[in-house]
Amino acid sequence: MSEPSEITRAEVCCVAVAECFRGDGEILANPIGTIPMIGGRLARATFEPELVMTDGYAMLAAGINAVGTEGDPDLVAEGWNPYRTMFDVVWGGKRHVMMGATQVDRYGNQNIAALGDPAKPKVQLLGFRGAPGNTVCNPTSYFVPNHSPKVFVGQVDLVTGVGWGRGCLEIRRVVSNLGVFDFDTDDHRMRLRSVHPGGTVEEVQEATGFELVIDDTLDESRLPTDEELALIRDVLDPQGLREAEVRP
Amino acid sequence: MALVKTMTADEAVAGIESGMTVGIGGWGSRRKPMTLLKALLRTDVDDLTVVSYGGPDVGILCAAGRVRRVVFAFVSLDSIPLEPHFRAARESGAIEVEEYDEGMFLLGLQAAAWNVPFLPTRVGLGSDLFRVNPRLKTVISPYRARSGGEEELVAMPALPLDVSLLHLNRADERGNAQFLGPDLYMDDLFASAAEKTFLSCEEVVPTAELTPFHTLRISRLQVDGVVEAPGGAGFTSCQPDYERDEDAQKAYAVTSRDPEAWTAWLDEWRNS
Numbered sequence: 001m002s003e004p005s006e007i008t009r010a011e012v013c014c015v016a017v018a019e020c021f022r023g024d025g026e027i028l029a030n031p032i033g034t035i036p037m038i039g040g041r042l043a044r045a046t047f048e049p050e051l052v053m054t055d056g057y058a059m060l061a062a063g064i065n066a067v068g069t070e071g072d073p074d075l076v077a078e079g080w081n082p083y084r085t086m087f088d089v090v091w092g093g094k095r096h097v098m099m100g101a102t103q104v105d106r107y108g109n110q111n112i113a114a115l116g117d118p119a120k121p122k123v124q125l126l127g128f129r130g131a132p133g134n135t136v137c138n139p140t141s142y143f144v145p146n147h148s149p150k151v152f153v154g155q156v157d158l159v160t161g162v163g164w165g166r167g168c169l170e171i172r173r174v175v176s177n178l179g180v181f182d183f184d185t186d187d188h189r190m191r192l193r194s195v196h197p198g199g200t201v202e203e204v205q206e207a208t209g210f211e212l213v214i215d216d217t218l219d220e221s222r223l224p225t226d227e228e229l230a231l232i233r234d235v236l237d238p239q240g241l242r243e244a245e246v247r248p
Numbered sequence: 249m250a251l252v253k254t255m256t257a258d259e260a261v262a263g264i265e266s267g268m269t270v271g272i273g274g275w276g277s278r279r280k281p282m283t284l285l286k287a288l289l290r291t292d293v294d295d296l297t298v299v300s301y302g303g304p305d306v307g308i309l310c311a312a313g314r315v316r317r318v319v320f321a322f323v324s325l326d327s328i329p330l331e332p333h334f335r336a337a338r339e340s341g342a343i344e345v346e347e348y349d350e351g352m353f354l355l356g357l358q359a360a361a362w363n364v365p366f367l368p369t370r371v372g373l374g375s376d377l378f379r380v381n382p383r384l385k386t387v388i389s390p391y392r393a394r395s396g397g398e399e400e401l402v403a404m405p406a407l408p409l410d411v412s413l414l415h416l417n418r419a420d421e422r423g424n425a426q427f428l429g430p431d432l433y434m435d436d437l438f439a440s441a442a443e444k445t446f447l448s449c450e451e452v453v454p455t456a457e458l459t460p461f462h463t464l465r466i467s468r469l470q471v472d473g474v475v476e477a478p479g480g481a482g483f484t485s486c487q488p489d490y491e492r493d494e495d496a497q498k499a500y501a502v503t504s505r506d507p508e509a510w511t512a513w514l515d516e517w518r519n520s
Binding site for chain 1: 275302320321322323324329330334335338339341347348349350351352354369370371372373374375376377379380430431432433434487488
């Protein structure tokens with residue numbers, strides 16, 4: 001059995017991601033990235049068993065596969081979900097996606113396309129990808145492994161994922177390496193929901209380029225249970241890939 | 249049309265002219281028609297509009313100076329998230345772009361295939377696609393919304409192609425082609441949206457061997473030429489035949505930092 005002192009920040013993030021999917025039921029949980037995938041699969045392996053999930057590619061995986069085994073032909077499939085079908089699911093709304101964000105603002109607008117003037121960008125990033133469709137059609141959350149004022153910005157350079165007040169269906173949460181954020185405020189401004197153990201509110205606010213809503217619901221992010229810790233370490237990520245995404 | 253459409257890669261690209269709109273199948277750094285692109289880069293065609301779920305196909309054509317405009321939702325090498333040659337072309341202002349969401353992109357190809365000027369969608373509403381892509385317009389639904397009010401939708405324009413280039417796992421000599429990997433991507437839509445489609449494949453086989461028939465997703469109705477090209481996806485993945493060659497991809501990617509290394513890479517690659 002592991003002592004709580006041995007629990008890493010990455011493992012706290014996995015549990016914080018899992019909590020984003022609590023109550024989702026029989027929808028396609030589509031977390032993108034290493035810790036998001038571990039967290040989503042952790043939710044399905046524990047408190048949210050009805051979730052449907054891919055293997056990371058075109059298979060709806062019947063079982064729980066470790067990160068790093070995406071596309072393994074020996075996995076048991078419960079469905080075929082090529083990109084074409086994924087758009088059907090997105091537009092139908094039965095999906096909760098967790099994407100990354102190069103920039104995110106206080107209303108949950110996200111940018112993954114470019115920094116600077118879009119006509120001649122200072123930094124060309126991925127492009128709009130599926131962000132416009134995701135955000136207007138199904139619930140969306142974000143994962144940010146490197147919380148800083150360059151990521152949490154007053155205004156994003158380009159709105160790829162649509163936030164509150166611009167027509168999103170629901171931006172549910174943002175999980176970062178410092179804390180968990182939601183938009184459950186009167187005007188959907190971003191609220192600090194919990195600070196990860198070992199961190200402080202001041203540290204989170206300092207790393208954020210706008211003022212966070214902080215109210216009396218503020219809590220500390222919970223630690224993984226013994227069962228969750230064993231699942232993360234032995235089943236979902238035996239290679240320890242999570243530790244490269246969020247460093248201690 | 250001839251019942252036998254097998255040809256060389258050079259013959260397949262011979263009809264592509266400067267200024268044309270070329271669609272390229274695959275997705276990111278997966279199942280890209282690299283043998284056909286090598287042949288295209290042995291011609292002097294330029295000023296192309298490239299329509300692609302972009303990977304190294306887009307980066308190579310941009311770096312080689314063959315592109316006027318890229319129509320895209322993303323350009324990525326998957327294991328190297330940002331395509332360095334595309335990035336360099338964008339940041340230097342060398343190319344024009346037309347950006348969409350990756351689902352809208354599907355609708356654009358579908359609209360072209362169905363010969364309608366646009367398809368309606370909610371995708372894009374509220375986003376800065378309207379800021380970066382002045383071509384994009386909205387329509388008001390002629391029907392009453394469920395809520396009773398008026399509904400504004402995005403009118404995703406058709407993306408018609410002069411030519412599409414694809415790489416599949418297997419085909420017969422008539423142009424019926426089969427995918428055996430996990431995902432067809434939008435290859436069938438690229439074929440349907442194009443005036444002419446040329447496909448390469450790992451192996452040309454007798455029609456009776458193209459089983460099971462539901463993997464036969466490209467019909468000879470859409471195909472003008474078939475090129476047998478084992479390894480025709482180059483360093484991109486072509487499951488189940490082969491995985492991505494990560495070392496070769498890295499060797500390509502690092503040439504973005506050094507014009508001489510790039511020229512040497514391109515000359516060797518297109519003649520290989």
